[in-house]
Amino acid sequence: MERQIELLKLLFKESEFKPATYFSAKLSISTKTIYSDIEKLNDQLLAVPNSDIYIEKSPRKGLMLTGNKECIDLIIDYLEQNNSHGYFNKNFRRLAPEYRRLDIVKRCLLNQESVSLEQLSDDYIVSKTSLHKDIEFINRSLESENVLLIVTHKAIVIEGKESQIQRAIKHFLLLYINKQDNYYLNQLMNSLMGDNSFEQISQLLFEHHESIVQRSSEYYLSSLLISIAIQLKRLALGYPIDEEDDFLFNHIRYMQSYLIASDLAKQLEVVFNIEFSTNDIKYLSKLFFAHRIIDESVKVDDSFYEQIIRKIIKKIGEIEGVDLSKDSKLFHSLLSHFPPMITRLQKQIRIINPILKEIKLEYSKLFSVLWYALSDLEHKFNIRLNDHEISFLLIHFQIALDKAADANNIVIICQYGCSSSNLILNKVRKILPSKDNIEVFSISKLASTNLSNVDLIITTLDINNLNKPVVKISSLLNTNDYQNIIQAYANYVLNKQSDFSEKNNCYPSTAKFVDPDLIELSADIDNKNKCLSQLIKQLEDKGYVTHHYRDSVLHREEIGDTSIENGIALPHGSPMFVTKSSISIMTLRKPIKWGVIDVSVIIMVSLSEKNINSINEVFTEIYEIVSNKCAISALKNITSFKQLKLFLDNQRGIKHVF
Template sequence: MILEYSNGLHVGGDSVKAEEIPNSKDRKYYILARLVDGEHLSYQRLSNDYFISRSSIAHDVELIKALLAKDNVSLGFDNSGTFISGGEIVKQKVIKRIVTDLLRAADDRSSILKLFIDSSSITRVEEIFQKQVQSWQLEVPEYYIDDIVISTAIVVDRGLLGHHIADAKGNQLGSLLFQFDKYPLVYELIKGVEEAGVYSFTPDELRYLSYIVIGNGFKFFMKDLQIPASFKSKVKLLISTVSDGLNIDLTQDTRLHADLTVHLYQMFLRLQAGTTVINPLLDEIQENYPQLYGTVWYAFSDFGSDNHIAISDDEVGFLTIHFQAAVERTKSAKRVLFVCPNGIGTSSLVSAKIHRILPEVSLIEVVSQVDLVRQDLSDVALIISTVQLPAQTVPVANISPMITTHDMKTIMNRYIDVSMDGSEQEVDFSHIHSIPFLAKDHVLFCNAKSRTAIIDSLMAMNEWPNAEQRNMFRQTVFQRDTVQSTYLDNGFVISHGDPSLVSHSCIGVAILDKSIDWMSNRADVVALLMIKKEDRKSVEPFMNVIMNGINNKDWFISRMMEISEHD
């Protein structure tokens, strides 16, 4: 067992003291640690081990399934009980997410952390890597370094316990990764652990960690590697698809294409190792940019399906940030007005100081208090004034005539408040009854018990030219669920198939009386998108409704009832 359950609890035999039994909050981690260690556990055995009911164990298992689903990992079942499906790479992927979450937790979770890894392994690997990266003067983002460190520490810790990676993929990229004479930084970074006497990697472990390093720092560690032109073309297609969904043309943004190409190629390399980078900002991204996240998720699901790779929500979150940056670049620069009644000299002095602390703002205009009344403020971000002004429709920063250090901080803080208001504009749902392709008879309230029954019911809402085409589309719907999870959050699922097999665009929604199992999650709202390629840009209004519904399910159900009853 991992670290031999260092709290002293011994299961499956001897009696234990009450204080040694994990509480309900921590119990799922103890169970998960045993599953990662390769145990097959029945509900009855766990009930006996932890002195709780089988229903409590069932609840713990549901929580574990939800954790595993984030990495497209599932639980298996046999006569011996429940177990984690997959080899050592899969188990290390699970450990990485748990360890990362625990390290980022606000409270001290060290007692749980040591169930999965010896924290000293993380410390030693981090010291080695940071020293090397600093000596090379590389500026690698912190979350990439963290991912490399944690992944390597897990390989070391598991290897010392006798759990070795033995199924690292040998594919078309394998020869690339072992041209260490061409890419010495990758080799030196990993071998630094061996040279420090920490651990000796097996060839498979070395291959696996090579993917991890390159997948986190492609442009840092392998600067001369050329990305294939065919891959760049796929990125262009993805940008075009998202542009259609947003009704914003981002196809001419060369920076977006360059940034996405590097990020997606790194992601592709990471997925070759069966791993992903855990996004520390995912919750904030989903909360602040729900519409954009939904649009990117929909477009990206096709990218993953076409390239036969399973893409996590973490990766969708990273892409959303790239697209949000591109959207921001399309916005016209707003003006900053400076109201000063003290003459040209004072105005010029203060204006120069403002330019110094807000260098990216080129449109700073000096106006009198009288002229301010006649100004069109629709493109004004901020008003800076040395006199008290009546209420304005835009934010105002009041400062003294000689602009002190305190005044400069006031200006910067007010401007940051304006420019960093990153949440999307509130979507107008007043026309919800006119969502394209969602008719009143396309909303189903039912008590279906299986994925198959729900998909068949939703497909029956559409018109199909023949049974063969219908069945082919149906097959692609289920295939996509195996490649990438169609589960979003809060019980919402968006399924879709190959758009080339759709002759008539249609959206169907099923709202269930009780949630059902859906690829290791629990779902009670299922939408099926049967959309032709040329109609994809019309999906955004529905995605907006879905993303808003994830935050407020009662609101969503109420809106769907309105649609189903609308004449």
């Protein structure tokens, strides 16, 4: 409501109609948001006693405040009082357990104060027993990010990496922000940060990256701003992001947003007098990528560049033997990347790619190809290309090539030094397709790294319990080793077999929440709304969810499309409104439109806060099903709950389900 009140004050100062663009420029928001705020303001103004103040909208004229303006101060006071919240009032703050927990997260996690349980007991005027329950509640939410608050005799301490801590703080905040308005969000963030940095970050984004603000949904933009504000606060307190272990093929994806992140980091450094390290910028780029903000968010309308880029795409495609001409994502990402790149090179502004060394090692062939293919640009624009600029261009092409070639990710793990590992790497590259991503990785970093995108592991060590296909080889790589690698590649990569796991049950977490009464197979339903309504009604009839759950599911669908690859939709609502955890499954006789994708299988995951720690395992298993065409085919053809239970309990049983 704070922004709407500022808009009301601006309207009060004007005696004639002003266009919406006038007010959007003053408040650094979009015209769409202006009109949305006008609707909310008019609704609020109707409730003000003894007032005829109203905002009139007139086509081709704009906006103007009408009515008796003499009592404007009283009207503003009324609106502010009626839109305040108990958490931001010190008299209420100590009484409500949910906001006491929020304050504990602020002090112990965000600010990382050295505070004891005794001190908290005195501050909040509650017993230590109540505080132990508060911390247990907080920890249940934090466990999904592997973060814990631990109570010691001296103080409450945090266990977890910095990136995990920041994600955990945001995860907890979302419990309070869900479906609240912007006024509440601004109040909450200002109170948590202790300043107006949240609003300053928003203003910086609007001023310097307007296209991002205009193209992003309000939900994604708010989510991104919260993440950046948390990172900024932690950085100001002296808690930078540690280097995160990850594979190069994952880094490549995140680096699509690196230039945007680097630019914003420089602006934040000036405004807030802090310093971003390379790891901090890489983390910021991950935040942009996670919120669907990459270079192609900036569209450039320039036929001159269009012709050049199409020629380059055609040339690289012909060299690589892949038709890239129809890849619109590659075209638009390059179209937004090229103009600023040319400007940088002409003005001799140097940028640094933090993973240049790894890119040149892993993608040496494509790196050389790009240098060759782009050499004529130097003459055309009177510039000098450099490795860093080439490496950023390579990122866009490598992602496109991976997509076109359906590349696989192979990891080599050895116990000896780099020379031994690279020797094996070069030999393996000779026997496996050149389209695949093959890289050497350290055994010491393996335990802390996400293996979800890895298709095959080749190693000289005894490695167990990875739930990934592993080929054991000798350090000298003999004839038997070559045969074993080729056989494993054929079985687990080309055929995507799933029986490499030593566990008998492939989907145990999913299976335990599946209820036979919530299964509907070969349903004759012709649209998305009917599907959602039927699935939710089943949950309501069984008492598994409260009446608020329906709204939370529909709200999630408004925010973004929940359909994923291979004709699957994963609608879900807030765990706050689930009384008993369950998973509903519906298969359709005929596919229906779910956003832009045709969907024939709907899996509604409804887990309560009690089982929230299982959400990662459940979604991991569901995505394993989604990425396995054999599993998808079996799932779509299941006709009974008995078959479905067998399918979920034992992936090895796919061939025998029918």
